[in-house]
Amino acid sequence: MWDTLSSYETNVPFKTFPNLYTLATGLYPESHGIVCNSMYDPVFDANFNLRGREKLNHRWWGGQPIWITAEKQGVKAATFFWPWVIPLERRILTMLSWLHLPDDERPYVYAVHSEQPDTFGHRLGPLSNELDNPLREIDNIIGQLMNGLKQMNLHRCVNVIIVGDHGMEEAHCDRTEYLSSYGLSVNELTLIAGSSGRLRPKNQSMPYDPKELVANLTCKMPNQHFKAYLKQHLPKRLHYANNRRIEDVHLLMERKWLVAMNRLPGSCGYFGDHGFDNKINSMQTIFLGYGPSFKFRTEVPPFENIELYNVMCDLLGLTPAPNNGTHGSLNSMLKDPPYTPIQPEEVTSPKPLEPAATSLAFYNLGCSCDDENMIEESTDGFFAEGAALLNNVSHLPFGRPAVLFQTSYSLLQHSDYISAYSYELHMPLWTAFTITPQTESTAPPLPGSECVRADIRIPPEHTQTCDSSNQDHKIIRGVLYPPGLSITSESRYDASLITNTVPMYPAFKRIWNYLQMTVLRRYSEERNSINVVTGPIFDYDFDGLRDTVEKIIEHAGDSAPVPTHLYMIIMSCEGENATVEECDGSISTVSFILPHRPDNSESCNSSEEPSCWVEDILRTHTARIRDVELLTGLDFYRSIALPYTNTLTLKTYLHTFEENV
Numbered sequence: 001m002w003d004t005l006s007s008y009e010t011n012v013p014f015k016t017f018p019n020l021y022t023l024a025t026g027l028y029p030e031s032h033g034i035v036c037n038s039m040y041d042p043v044f045d046a047n048f049n050l051r052g053r054e055k056l057n058h059r060w061w062g063g064q065p066i067w068i069t070a071e072k073q074g075v076k077a078a079t080f081f082w083p084w085v086i087p088l089e090r091r092i093l094t095m096l097s098w099l100h101l102p103d104d105e106r107p108y109v110y111a112v113h114s115e116q117p118d119t120f121g122h123r124l125g126p127l128s129n130e131l132d133n134p135l136r137e138i139d140n141i142i143g144q145l146m147n148g149l150k151q152m153n154l155h156r157c158v159n160v161i162i163v164g165d166h167g168m169e170e171a172h173c174d175r176t177e178y179l180s181s182y183g184l185s186v187n188e189l190t191l192i193a194g195s196s197g198r199l200r201p202k203n204q205s206m207p208y209d210p211k212e213l214v215a216n217l218t219c220k221m222p223n224q225h226f227k228a229y230l231k232q233h234l235p236k237r238l239h240y241a242n243n244r245r246i247e248d249v250h251l252l253m254e255r256k257w258l259v260a261m262n263r264l265p266g267s268c269g270y271f272g273d274h275g276f277d278n279k280i281n282s283m284q285t286i287f288l289g290y291g292p293s294f295k296f297r298t299e300v301p302p303f304e305n306i307e308l309y310n311v312m313c314d315l316l317g318l319t320p321a322p323n324n325g326t327h328g329s330l331n332s333m334l335k336d337p338p339y340t341p342i343q344p345e346e347v348t349s350p351k352p353l354e355p356a357a358t359s360l361a362f363y364n365l366g367c368s369c370d371d372e373n374m375i376e377e378s379t380d381g382f383f384a385e386g387a388a389l390l391n392n393v394s395h396l397p398f399g400r401p402a403v404l405f406q407t408s409y410s411l412l413q414h415s416d417y418i419s420a421y422s423y424e425l426h427m428p429l430w431t432a433f434t435i436t437p438q439t440e441s442t443a444p445p446l447p448g449s450e451c452v453r454a455d456i457r458i459p460p461e462h463t464q465t466c467d468s469s470n471q472d473h474k475i476i477r478g479v480l481y482p483p484g485l486s487i488t489s490e491s492r493y494d495a496s497l498i499t500n501t502v503p504m505y506p507a508f509k510r511i512w513n514y515l516q517m518t519v520l521r522r523y524s525e526e527r528n529s530i531n532v533v534t535g536p537i538f539d540y541d542f543d544g545l546r547d548t549v550e551k552i553i554e555h556a557g558d559s560a561p562v563p564t565h566l567y568m569i570i571m572s573c574e575g576e577n578a579t580v581e582e583c584d585g586s587i588s589t590v591s592f593i594l595p596h597r598p599d600n601s602e603s604c605n606s607s608e609e610p611s612c613w614v615e616d617i618l619r620t621h622t623a624r625i626r627d628v629e630l631l632t633g634l635d636f637y638r639s640i641a642l643p644y645t646n647t648l649t650l651k652t653y654l655h656t657f658e659e660n661v
Helices: 018-026 066-072 088-098 120-124 127-150 210-216 306-314 372-380 382-389 489-493 504-527 551-554 614-620 626-634 644-651
Strands: 005-007 039-041 047-048 077-080 109-112 158-164 176-178 189-191 196-199 227-229 248-253 258-260 285-290 409-412 416-420 427-435 478-481 501-504 530-537 566-575 587-595
Touching: 018 066, 018 306, 039 427, 066 109, 066 306, 077 088, 088 109, 088 127, 120 127, 120 258, 127 158, 158 306, 210 227, 248 258, 285 382, 416 614, 427 501, 478 504, 489 530, 501 504, 504 530, 504 587, 504 614, 530 626, 566 626, 587 626, 626 644
Parallel strands: 077 109, 176 258
Antiparallel strands: 005 285, 039 047, 158 285, 189 196, 196 248, 227 248, 409 416, 416 427, 427 530, 478 501, 530 566, 566 587
16 A cells, blocks of 8 residues: 555654654754753752643754644644544544535645554554554554545545654663662752663752763673663764753663663563664554645665655655755655755865975974885875876765865875875874775785874874873874775875874774774675774864864864764675675665774773674674764765765665664
8 A cells, every 4th residue: 555665764762752852843853942851950949741841842842843844834733642532533524524624724734643563563562463553553544544535536636645753672671771870979969760771960050970870880790681871972873962851971882771860669561672772673663645735655775864854855745844854865756856955065175285395304293104215215206106197086976975074175185095194183083095906915014003104295283293192191192994804005105194094092903903904894794895984073062063273273272173973984885706896786885883982991891802792893883874974064976876865865875784784
């Protein structure tokens, strides 16, 4: 019966009110303000919950829901939301009766909510056979709606969307972490309990150190079933930090496990819950679209619920209010989409390199290399090779990333990689390279770990130094293109240029080295070749958007700016034996946004070999390409062999690593 089908990703905190309002507005909960079913606003000094009257106060609700968008543009809307006392059959009959109203009274868009099968899912658990009957009842209700439309001869001229607000996972009181067993002063803290936890002091005037609280909840038990995060360290894909109603401390629970402050007497009244990490398959839900505007029997890739607001506006002929969705990314589900997205114009093009005006002797980096003669020989070849390498697109098979903000940068080209070097940040905005399955290197051993050399293409005043990184002995230099992937001496020395480095914490470098030298090599073998784009992110205010250069410099003070995250985008061709340079078919992509932290406490076994824990970190911090774009101000894959709407679908896709879960 249904025309368009998809699995569907909800948003943290994966609860009813936040996700329903995200559906209605296209905004993340941190953007529209309904961050949970229960929340506290420190400015209002008020609590919001499902059963209190405070939820009726407009001050909590940000954004513009679809019914207000419709009203503002002259389209009448009707909603029938969550009236428990009215049977679902009556709600459907009422909505069908509205279709008989006179033209000047009849709504043009309708919304109705059902609390089932959620209620029985909590009570019985998602795998219970007893859930079959509630599901049949829901199926009958949908049949009642469609039969009613058919009786009015409207079944071929209305568009119907059926969508869930979240999934459901097995959960029980027997699988609960009690924070009282962690030695906390539980009487001084408020916990928002359940499938994810948030902590704040009961007394807002009480001295409170969120970092200390996270430390006291990190790796304290042998079989701990949650990870404690400062909200700015949560995976960026969750978009759950930039709101005062989100507490500073967040507990990300292991699937099937809950958190509470104390064990309470009495029996357990539920076997299912939602609110776990939304990349878990059981947290995903359904999207079904039917009607003349939807393509027939089409399955589209999974998408986030922020994208549906734009689709609903397209179906209604409305101009969407500003939202977090990517308009046009779901055009593939519509027969004749009214909106055609356009690739953004580049704001800043790379500036040509000037011939070196300064001798290498004037670069005092505070670094050293083992072979000074090799340094001189390598730098002599920069400009001679540069003109020929301008035509080398092997490292940018999908086009050069565009810079969508005002800045100053130049392209630095090498045989093994290309960088866009920022004169303001003194480091690359991005570095790109293609890796093919490698034979054994014939190059001599790598230069010493402290080998960082000057790049005479960049004036000294726009170059960082090793001294600037080592002032407090907590920052070293990490490379964006790893010398270990090069097979010649010359290309390895190119990779030791200071223009290929970013300031990096030694602890994080363990993660980065493993990703570069183990994961990338494995991917290139498995996928025949891969293209990689990588670079720094600065998001000091954790709003999920690129910080301005002024904000970055203000935060850094006299020191070199230290990235808050590093990103990596990996693309490969799905065609058998096809390389990324030859790819004209389906493209596979995976992206990471990794928090750049001075310790690896996120993994309790980080003292072990990186192979034991780093890939868990990578899976946790998977991200959409679109998230990377928002955090960098870049626009990727501008010359890809895809229609632009398909490119947007690729950019908004989240690789979850959960296929077999």
